[in-house]
Amino acid sequence: MTALAERLGRLGGWRRYGLAYLLGALAALGFAPLYLVPVLPVAFTGLCWLLAGSRGRRAAFLVGWWFGLGHFMLSLYWIGFAFVVDIARHGFLLPLPLIGFPAILAIFPGLALLGARMIAPDRRWQPFALAATWTLAELVRAHIFTGFPWNQIGQVWAFSPVMMQVAALSGVYALGFATVWAAAAPAALAGTSDSGSSGRALPVAALLPPVLLGIGIAVFGLVRLDGAEIAAEAEAPRLRIVQANIDQKLKWQADLRARHVERLIELSGRPSERPIDYLVWPETALPYFLDREPALRQLLGRMVGPDRYLLTGTPRFFRDAEGDHYRNSVEVLTGDGEIGATYDKQHLVPFGEYLPFRSLLTTLGLGKIVQGVSGNADFGPGGGDGILRVAGLPPVRALICYEAIFPEMLAGDHDAAWLLNVTNDAWFGHTAGPYQHLAQARFRAVEQGLPMVRAANTGISAFIDSHGRVLSSLGLGEGGVLDGALPPPLAGVTPYRRFGDVIPLVLLLAAAAVAALGARLGRHARPADRRA
Structure with missing residues (x-):
């Protein structure tokens, strides 16, 4: 994994951004009607490795933007069909829904990658930081201008009523945070040739926190559905x-x-x-x-x-x-x-x-x-x-x-x-x-x-x-x-x-703060490494 992570991190130019585009398109396969959720660890782990290899904030933003472009071009391709209902009138506008709109939406993943880079330069904390910034970016996307909360990442679980139940607490956002964290977490298992502590690979046990969060969401859903009535009352309209x-x-x-x-x-x-x-x-x-x-x-x-x-x-x-x-x-x-x-x-x-x-x-x-x-x-x-x-x-x-x-x-x-x-x-x-x-x-x-x-x-x-x-x-x-x-x-x-987006906003800001603090402490945890 370390060799693969370093190889991806060293990619430059069109290869770097082309791979980000393909990984974003791959992640789009998780949405309805395919629900190919197992592709998400590949997409987000690869994204984290590209992020870790980014030299500077501009490069981090561009990796996220190209990922977002592939993600939205594939997941929202169907919008273009509305423009061919009357193709004589609107056919010339097809580049707008197929390319222009995804290019605008891709700004939000770009900002998410930029935020993760700024919050957690330590690559070991980047999966957790990315989960927070990605989900915060989705929350902003849901409200800014006229809002467009379509295909937020937590919606890949719509095939599972059990996993959906946490939305009663925090909307789709807690589910989205857990999904990105779990999908990106394997990235921290790869180390680098960097002699500092930030270059060390984390043990497999590092996967335990996101897995436990996912299990907790599933248990909550099972408990909530236990004994839930399906049939309406006999006198119901x-x-x-x-x-x-x-x-x-x-x-x-x-x-x-x-x-x-x-x-x-x-x-x-x-x-x-x-x-x-x-x-x-x-x-x-x-x-x-x-x-x-x-x-x-x-x-x-x-x-x-x-x-x-x-x-x-x-x-x-x-x-x-x-x-x-x-x-x-x-x-x-x-x-x-x-x-x-x-x-x-x-x-x-x-x-x-x-x-x-x-x-x-x-x-x-x-x-x-x-x-x-x-x-x-x-x-x-x-x-x-x-x-x-x-x-x-x-x-x-x-x-x-x-x-x-x-x-x-x-x-x-x-x-x-x-x-x-x-x-x-x-x-x-x-x-x-x-x-x-x-x-x-x-x-x-x-x-x-x-x-x-x-x-x-x-x-x-x-x-x-x-x-x-x-x-x-x-x-x-x-x-x-x-x-x-x-x-x-x-x-x-x-x-x-009752509370709307107040609950997820507070939780996501807290998660971003934890990521920033953890990355900061990590930089000071091994003075011997720094002297070396």
Whole structure:
């Protein structure tokens, strides 16, 4: 290992950064749908050896940046599929999601490597320091500008409900810290020809602390899941999720809109083993402004029937003294054809639902990707607490599309008893994107201790319990319905729901301080080595 570590550390130029790029791409294989977690020790151990061989802070940052570029180019390749739905309009922009966006996101791994280098010049402490700075960088990435907490490293464990349970305490961040530490720890087993104490290899026992942390997380998960109920109560409301599986290229064609509504109605009316109380349709399931179509509301009201309700995604339009306004919404329709409640999406997708720096970018011929019934006009954000109150249902927190990736939207005091996520992942086809989106939605259920009902146009729709376990689902690219009873919430409030990112922030700062102190003490631990 020492010979390999020194060989990698001596690499220079394109070989050094090319290897960092490949290691970052390798680490991306840990995410859904592959979940190749065993590749992470190779990726992060190699990264630590490259870091240890870096001469100066600039070199450390560049190693992290190239690692991040490979990591995000592979793990987020699917974003480019949204730009080929209407390739004539947006195809020329493909370099932006495929290269430009990953290049920006790669700044965060670059800063993580720079931070680890500054905190712990002693290579023996660098795996622990990297775990702290990497996870801190992810926390910053989740909040800065509009935030983009997609594919945080702890999400590689979404295949394991046991490992996911620690998210109830600290979100995905404690799991991410443990993952990076364990994956990078073997790097410290290699020594160097340096005669100082920092060049000495650590014994295999050095792997014990991260392994014990991982075991502790697993034990916590096992205890938390022990005896956890899966089945909903017999009297729980019964819902039907409708997954129409409408191709994005066809969704907004004027001559097909009525047919799309007919398909939704046909699926909603299919026989069920037990009576259905509530219908749930995905994001923008209706290609019309529901609140401005009284005939359509009456038609849907007859389908819904008395004492039943339809919760559907739909675009919304209104006009006031300030002008025209468009919203991406969830509306609740009664059997009388009346709209009983509305939620307007609060966290919009830049370039998708609105165009930032519009006055500048429109002069360059750019427009937002999502057209639909709003044309090139921007959607606007909604307000309020996001809670929908529907007769016969506990209060529900609605999340539209990628709002489900933002834990902070749910933190704090609220009276929601379940989560509703409506989305349209048809933009991304049969790629890794929809699988990764589902994985993150499941973490929200764990963090909040609340069940989730997820309706997706092309999949993956699911009933998810309060521990993040998928009780039933409709696969990607399938059309059909999914019936189920509303799972119960957990008793009490999880620490993460109450305190949000305060807990992981404090723990990560403490870990960074420990790494800095340990590295500092290590430099003074062997004066004989220094004299030599």
